[in-house]
Amino acid sequence: MKHIHSYYSPNDLYNRIIDGLNELGLDLAKVTIDDLQPVDEFHIRGDTATKELIKLSGFTPDMHILDVGCGIGGSTRRLTHDTGCRTTGIDLSDEYIDVAERLTQLLNMQDRVSFQAASALELPFADNTFDGAWSIQMNMNVEDKLTWLKEVCRVLKPGGRAVLYEVCGNKNTPIYVPVPWAQDHSMSFLIPPEPFRQVITDAGFEISAWNDKTELARKAFAGVTEPEGEPDLPELGVHLLVGNDIRTKAYNLHRNLEEERVSLIETVAVKPGS
Numbered sequence: 497m498k499h500i501h502s503y504y505s506p507n508d509l510y511n512r513i514i515d516g517l518n519e520l521g522l523d524l525a526k527v528t529i530d531d532l533q534p535v536d537e538f539h540i541r542g543d544t545a546t547k548e549l550i551k552l553s554g555f556t557p558d559m560h561i562l563d564v565g566c567g568i569g570g571s572t573r574r575l576t577h578d579t580g581c582r583t584t585g586i587d588l589s590d591e592y593i594d595v596a597e598r599l600t601q602l603l604n605m606q607d608r609v610s611f612q613a614a615s616a617l618e619l620p621f622a623d624n625t626f627d628g629a630w631s632i633q634m635n636m637n638v639e640d641k642l643t644w645l646k647e648v649c650r651v652l653k654p655g656g657r658a659v660l661y662e663v664c665g666n667k668n669t670p671i672y673v674p675v676p677w678a679q680d681h682s683m684s685f686l687i688p689p690e691p692f693r694q695v696i697t698d699a700g701f702e703i704s705a706w707n708d709k710t711e712l713a714r715k716a717f718a719g720v721t722e723p724e725g726e727p728d729l730p731e732l733g734v735h736l737l738v739g740n741d742i743r744t745k746a747y748n749l750h751r752n753l754e755e756e757r758v759s760l761i762e763t764v765a766v767k768p769g770s
């Protein structure tokens with residue numbers, strides 16, 4: 497797990513984000529959740545996908561929701577911003593958690609949104625704590641998917657929903673690397689949708705929604721071409737999170753989608769009970 501941790505631990509990330517905001521001419525006292533979205537929503541189809549998940553989740557203002565593998569907290573903040581619910585995000589990377597906390601303070605959302613560095617395989621919460629949970633594109637880095645999902649099930653209250661938006665394998669292997677979630681094969685643990693569905697139910701959940709989003713992902717990456725020469729990167733972008741080879745990673749993701757090497761699943765899994 498160490499190499500996954502170091503992959504998601506860039507140096508001086510917060511200041512580089514602040515520099516990016518300054519270069520864009522934004523007033524730091526007036527930064528909005530939308531201004532941060534190019535850098536803080538690190539998953540396929542970004543904020544658009546997060547808003548679709550919020551709709552699907554049915555999460556309401558009275559709820560406390562756990563975001564497992566929250567990154568720097570963009571979708572955690574979006575969830576609280578759009579629904580009013582309280583959120584707690586956890587992530588393996590302490591660097592990301594530090595940035596998540598500082599960006600949350602910048603947006604003055606710290607009353608409703610908090611973070612903690614922790615592993616998804618060992619959640620630091622008591623049984624039956626949360627009204628709901630979500631995980632957005634984390635499972636690719638997790639080999640032991642059963643332990644992750646059992647942990648999510650354990651900390652949910654009976655009847656609580658887990659919303660998962662996850663990259664899975666597909667008909668063909670291997671995937672091209674590097675990809676946005678992995679520099680090489682040692683960091684990526686994809687399983688096809690059917691075994692993924694099975695492990696969710698093995699962990700104790702009942703599946704109440706299962707949407708294949710692969711075609712939307714394929715369309716979103718359809719125009720991505722092979723990069724040539726030095727990349728011309730924007731002031732703010734996910735390259736700040738995982739490196740300047742992001743264009744190569746995006747191109748490989750495009751190829752993996754076109755050649756049916758990866759798929760994308762959105763699902764709602766319910767912990768049984770009332």
Ligand SMILES: C[S@@+](CC[C@H](N)C(=O)[O-])C[C@H]1O[C@@H](n2cnc3c(N)ncnc32)[C@H](O)[C@@H]1O
Binds near residue numbers: 567571616
């Ligand atoms: C592709 S990023 C997605 C981040 C965030 N969910 C988002 O959509 O912006 C994957 C995240 O999963 C985290 N992660 C990977 N393995 C983890 C684990 N075992 N426990 C907790 N977080 C993990 C990484 O540190 C990284 O922040």
